[in-house]
Amino acid sequence: MKSLKNHFSLIIALFTVLFSVQIYVAVDRTIKAYEEHLKNDYSIIVVSNKMLSEAEFKALDNLIERSETIATDQVLERLKGEMSKKNLDLLKVTLPKFYRLYLSRFPTPQEIEKLQKRLQKHSAIERVEGYAQTHDTVYKLMLLFKDVVQIFSIAIAAVTSMLIFKEMRLWQFQHAERMSIMALFGAPVWLRSAVLFRLAIVDAIIATIAVCGAFFIIDQYGWMDKVLQTVGISIELFDFVDDAVRSLVIALGVSIVLTLTIVIGNTEEE
Amino acid sequence: MDKVITAENLSLSYKDFETIISKATFSIDAGSFVFITGASGSGKSTLLKSLYGAIEPQGGQLIVGGVKMNKISTSKLNFLRRHIGIVFQDYKLIKEWTIEKNVMLPLIISGYTKDVSSEQVQKLLGHVKLIHQAGKYPPELSGGEQQRVAMARALAHNPILILADEPTGNLDEYSSEVIWNLLEGANTQLKTTIVVVTHHIPSSINVPYKHFHIEMGTVHEIA
Known part of the structure; x- marks a missing residue:
């Protein structure tokens, strides 16, 4: 139960990072589509x-x-x-x-x-x-919106990365006894930490699947499409090949880098 | 005769604290059986810890299995530990692993195949009379049984040296006897060097042995 809770903490944190990144990607895609729309009208x-x-x-x-x-x-x-x-x-x-x-x-x-x-x-x-005046106002509003979303996404990614780091630190304490016993028998660092990496990789895959699922549901529901169509644009909210691969790479990258940081930190403490 | 352990003017202390072992000079031959005795807090366990690199010499020189322990690198220490078997008073078994997997640990670390490892583990669990407990987890076993598992683990990879820190300190008579028999067997049949830290040398011991006694930070050999 405790282990399941630990998994959930990391999966939710990774899900939040991936979701915010995907929201940023979707906003960027929307703005590009809107630019195209404006370009054709302008x-x-x-x-x-x-x-x-x-x-x-x-x-x-x-x-x-x-x-x-x-x-x-x-x-x-x-x-x-x-x-x-x-x-x-x-x-x-x-x-x-x-x-x-x-x-x-x-x-x-x-x-x-x-x-x-x-x-x-x-x-x-x-x-x-x-017609620079009208154009300038619309464009500045768009850029402001994009910047706000970007700052928001970076803030979420930073906070959740810290949470993931704390979570992995907890994992390390939980596995410290096992790791120290393995060290007494000459296990190299990678073998001692294998369980941490395995957990991080499994959770990264689960978080990616969860994000794909969430965007699939949003896509199926279609309310986002309706909103965008009112301003005359249509975008692909989630590309189930490119976006899924990007999400998986980010999730694996974040979790592996943070696990490595903890493992290297622990080696230095020894 | 080849020396497995050589100490020259060896001094040991915990960081900035006072010296526990001072300028000890001794050597241990390959294939010998050695007891280290001393009062509580005399530094027996500290000396044993220095033999598997858990603490570093503060002075002098210590060589174990041909490896200089002063400022030893992590990779060299890991290499040395893969050739040593250690038995602790508190067993140090991995609670989340089965008995079988615990015994297999040194073989996993040394990269043995699963078939070879399984065969060796079955044989050792037979020796410690725990074959029927192979699928259980350490907390399900008594203290004596856990120490027998730890003993099997120490022997699993046929080490050149076994270091035992008060291995029978908390055990009943039957388990103590099994442990001493196994240590004697490893020494006589496999020619493994055995170094045991203990308060009392058991009277039942049937092999010739060397005895070091630690007093006031000094290591004396007792004839």
Whole structure:
């Protein structure tokens, strides 16, 4: 019973570490998906006094993925009844060209500013509208959210790692008698500590399975999907290959490193 | 004759405390049977501990099984201990392991195969008359039976040297007799060197032996 309790303590601590890491990964994935979503919606409007090709725009900055001409026909159509055909033709020729520029990725506010300055330097470009203000606010909020989750995850990982360390120290005391008897018969450190490593590895595997199970249930329940769909994005909350392998590597890494720390510390105490 | 233990001006103490053994010079031949006696607190157990590296010499030189014990490295100490059998007054059996596995411990450490180990353990448990208790755990056995298990464990890997710290101190007559018979048998048949720390040398002992007595931190050989 006591042994089972010890197992639970380590498994729960490892589960918490893995869960917080996976939450961070999911948030990162959400933000990347949202960036993609914003990137597709976001464009810069450029007003030019002459025709500019897509290649000319791309040459100005490699952030520009493609350009689209904004048709002026609708505006001219509205003016048809108020102006003569001759004046309308003249207006058509003298009317500036409007372009919508799409970017290869979601830019930082600094990148938008830089890009706007570059575009404005072009002799043919008369006006550039980047909607930087709106963009900046959304982006800063997103980064703030990401940072908060990251700090939160690191704090949880640090606290639970300390708990795991304490738990393993308890294990060491429980097994101290056996380890010292083995030492009297010349057992090397690795053999004396084998039981600690075995327990750590088994618990790391159980914690990984528990995290996979938890995310499988969340995934099946689908409420997270519904929330994300309201902002127009969809992500894979838990990849049962990549994320499971990452979780297992982290769980094994944390438990083995902490066991090693205890074993090495104990050897020095001898 | 080859020396298994050689001490020259050996001084022993626990860290900063006063010296327990002072400038002891003695040697123990391979295949001999040795008793170390002395009053309580005279340093018998301390001397025995130095022979398996549990405490380090503070002065002089100590060589056990050809290995210099002064500032001995962990790997050398482990190597030496794999060739020594130790019997403690408090048995030092692993409570969570069966009797069979406890006896097997030195063989596991020395890397013997399971088949060889099992055969050897069955043979030894037969010698100590505990074959029927093989699957039990130490707390289920009496003190005498536990010490017989510890004795079987000390013999399991055919050590060159057996160190016994008051092995019959807490035992009944029957168990004491079994222990002395086993120690004598190991000495006469296997030529194992035996060093026993005790308050009294048993009158029933049937092998020639050497006797060291410790008094006021000095080791004397008694003729």
